[in-house]
Amino acid sequence: MRIVVTVCSMFFHVCRLRSDQRGAVNVIMGVLLVPLIGALGIGFEVSNWSMRTRGMQNAADAAALAAATNNGSNYDVEAKAVAARYGFLDGAGNISVTVSNSAACPGGGNTCYSATISGYVPLYLSQVVGYRGDATLNGGPAKQIGAASVAKRPSAPTDFCLLALGSQGIRSNGAPKASMACNAMSNTGSTCNGGNLGAPIGAAHNTNNGCGVTQYSNVPAVSDSYAALASKIPPDPCSSYPQEPTKKKDPALPASNRWSGSQSLGGTFVVCGDLQLTGNVSIDAPAGAVLVIENGQLDTNGYAFTTTKGTGLTVVFSGDNSGSYTHGPTGGGTLDIAAPASGTWSGVAIYQDPKLTSGVDISAAGNSPAWDITGLVYLPNSSVTLSGAVNKAGFGKSCFAMVVKDITVNGTGMILPNGECIPAGLSMPSTTIPGRATLVL
Template sequence: MALSYLLNQLRRLRRDERGATAVMMGLLAIPLVGFMAVGFEVSNWYMITRSMQNAADAAAVAAALNGGSTYAVEAQDVAATYGFVNGQNNVTVTVTQVTNTTLGPSNAPGPNNMFCPNLPAGAVCYNVAISGYTPLLMSQVVGYQGNANISGALQKQLAASAMATPGTRPADLCLMALGTTQPQDIRTNGSPTANLNGCNTLSNTAAQCNGHNLGAGTSFAVGANNGCGVQQATIPQPAPDPYAYLAVNNASVLGSAGLSASPCNGNYPQETGKNKNISGGYNPPTPTWNVQAGNNFFCGDVLLTGDTTITPPVGQSAVIIIENGQLDLAGHTLTNAVTTDASGNPTGVTIVFSGDNTSGYTHAPTDNQGGGTLNISAPTSGPWSGVALYQDPGLTTGLDVYAAGNSPSWLITGIIYMPHASIELKGAIDKSQGGHRCVVLVADHVLIDGTGGIAKTDMGECTQAGVAMPVAATPSGAQLIL
C-alpha cells in the first residue's frame, strides 16, 4: 500500500509542470540583469561621447573665431564650460592649427598629419580633440575589460573631435599694394590727420602704421600688421593683380605693337626746365583740348599752359596715351568733358603712360609748379571701363609719385593703376567733380603721410562708375568642416 502510494505520487510529480517557468526565469535572471546593466552602461558611454562632441564642436568654432595666438587657450576654456577641463580627471583637450600646404587630388596630409578637407592650399582650420576615461561597471560581468587600466581600475576611453575654419565674406578694396620687395607695402610714419574713410586695404607683405590706424576698415596683410585698420586680417599668400586682364588692351585695342603702337619713331621731347614749353613736344590747347574718340598718342612730355578740358566727340570716350613722357599740369587744372553715349552711360577719359624703361623718362602725372589739379573721371563702359590712370605694367622705371593728392591735387573717379610705382600719398584723393564717389588705388607700395587719404568709396557708386572693385575675404564667423 505504502509503496503503491509512493509510486503514484512520483508519477503525478513527473506530470506536473507547475513552477517550471519560475525555475527557468530564475536561471536566466542573472545574464538578463547583466545584459540590461551593460545596455545602460553603453548608453552612458554614448551620452558622455555626445557631450564630448558638443564640447569639441563649440571649442573648434571658438578657436576659428579667435584666429590669433590665443586660439588654443580660448578653445580649452570653451571645452571646460562643458565639463571637460584639460589635465583634470584624465581629460585631454588638444587644439591644433592646421594649414594646408600643397593639397593634391588625394588630399594628402600636411606635416602635422592633418589637412583641412575640401579647402585649397593655404587654407587654415582648427582641430579640437577631446579624450577621457570612465570606469567600467557591470560590463565586466560579461567579460569586457575596457581599453585602459588607471590605478588598477579598468576604464573605457571615450573621444570626440571637430574641425572648424574661419568663415569669410567678400570685402571691397580701395587700396592695394602689390609689391613683395619692400618690408612693408603699406606704411605710415604717424599721420594723425590721414583718413581712408573706412577703405579696406591689402598689402602683399607687411603693413606698418605707427600711431594711427588711418581710418581704414579691414587691413589685410600677408606679413605682420602693426596698427593699420580698425580690423586686421592676415592672408596666407600674396594676392594676384586684380587688373592684370587689362593688359589684353595692348593687342585688342591698341594693335599688335601694344601700348607703344604710336608714330613717335623714337622721338620723345622732354621738358628742359620748370614750366618751359617743349621744343617739338606737345602743349595741349587751352581751354578746350579736342581729341578723337578712342586712342590719342602723344610722344614725350605733355605740358599744360593753362586750365584745360579734354573734349572728345559728344557721346564718346577717349584714351590719352603718353609714350615716354610725363603729364605736367604746371599749376593748372586738367579735366574732361562728360556726356552720355547712345546707351546712356557717362563718357570719360583714360590716361595711359606707356613706352620703355630707358633711363630718364617719367611715366606719371606731375606738377612741377604746384597748385595744379587732376580732375578726371573714367569711362563707364568699353575696354577701359572704370580706368582713370594706367601705367603700362611693362614699365619698371620712372613711375614713382611723391606727393599724390597734394601736388597735384587728385580729383579722380575710377581706378588708379600703377602696379610698379611707389606712391607717397600726401593729400586726400577725392572724387572728380560731377563724378561718382569711387576711387581704387593699386600700386607697388604706398606711404601715407600728412593729410593723405581716400574719400569714402561707395560700392554702389563704383558700379555706376564702371569700376570692378578688387575684393578680399574678411573674417565673418566660423563653420564646422569635420
C-alpha cells in the same frame, strides 16, 4: 499527561513561528542587495560618463573653433592648447586630442576643421551586474568615451580702394588724421604708427600691424588682374620724346606738347614726350578716349586738367626705362578725370605700363596736383606717398581705387567713400577675408 503537555507546547511554538515575520526584511534585502548595488553603480557611473563626455564636447567645440579661427600652419597647436585649458591635455591621463584641417564639411568639400577628444574611465560598481565595459585600463575593465566637433571659417569677398603689391606694403608714420573711407590691403605686410588710417578694414597677406579699424593678417593675396591691360597699349609710334626744358639752353616743348583750352579726343591719342598744360584744359570725349603719353609726364603746371560731363578718359603712361623720363602726373593745379564706364579701359583713369620700373614714383599723390578722380589709378611699380585728399571727379561717380607697389600715408592723406564703382565701370581689387569661425557639426 506530560506527553500531551509537551506536544501542545511544541504545537504552540510552531504556530507562533509560522506567524512570526521578524527578520524577513533581512532575507529580502539579502536577495535584492546585488541588483540594488548594480543599479546604483550603473546610475553613478553613467552620470559620471555623461558629465565627462559633456566636458569633452565643450572642449572639442572650443578647440575646433580655435583651429578654424587660427587658419594658419599652427592651427593644431592652438586647438590643443585650448583643449588643455578645459582639462584635456593631449597624451596625459589617457587623453588623446586629434585636430585636422581637412575634415569633411556638411555642405561638401574637405576644408573644415575638426577636433576629437577621447579617453577612458575605469569601471567600479557596474561590474556587480556583469558589465565589463569596452576597453581595458591598467589591466582592469574600462569604458571609452569621447567627443568630436567640426567648424568652418566662412569667407566674405571684400573690396579694397588701396592695394599695395610690393615688399614694403602699406606704411604710415604720425598720421592720426588720415582718413580712408574705404578698405586697404597689402599683398605683403602693413605697419601704421600714430593712427590706423581710419580704413574700415585693414588687411595684409602677412602681418598687419595697426592698419585699419578692423585688422586682419594672413589674408589671401589679391591677384593683379589689371596687368593684362598692357597688351591693349598700342605700339609706340614716336621717333623722339621732347622733354620740358630744365636749362636755358634746352629747346622749348613743341606746340603739340603744350595744351590749353578745350581738347576733343576720340579713340586713342598719342603724345610723344612730356605733355605740359599752359592753361586750363577740358577734355571732350563723348565716346571715351585713351590718351597715351610715351616717355613723358603730364605736367598740370598749376592748371586744371578736366574731363567734361559725359566724357570718359584713360591716361596711359608708357615707354621704356632707357632715359631719365618721368612717367606720371606732376605739377600743381588739379587732375579732374572720370574714367570710361565701359569698353576695354572701363573704370581705369590712370595706367602706368607694368614694364616701366624707373621714373614711376609719385612723391605727393593727391597734392601736386590735387586728385579729383573717378576710377582706378594703376601704378604697379611705383612707390607712392599719399599726402592729400582724393575726391571724385567733378562729373564722375563716387569711386576710386589705387594699386601701387608701396605706399606711405602722411599727414591728412584721405580717400573718399566708395559706393558707385559698379555704375562707374570699375571692378575693384578684392579678395576673401575669412569671417568668424562657426560650428557646423
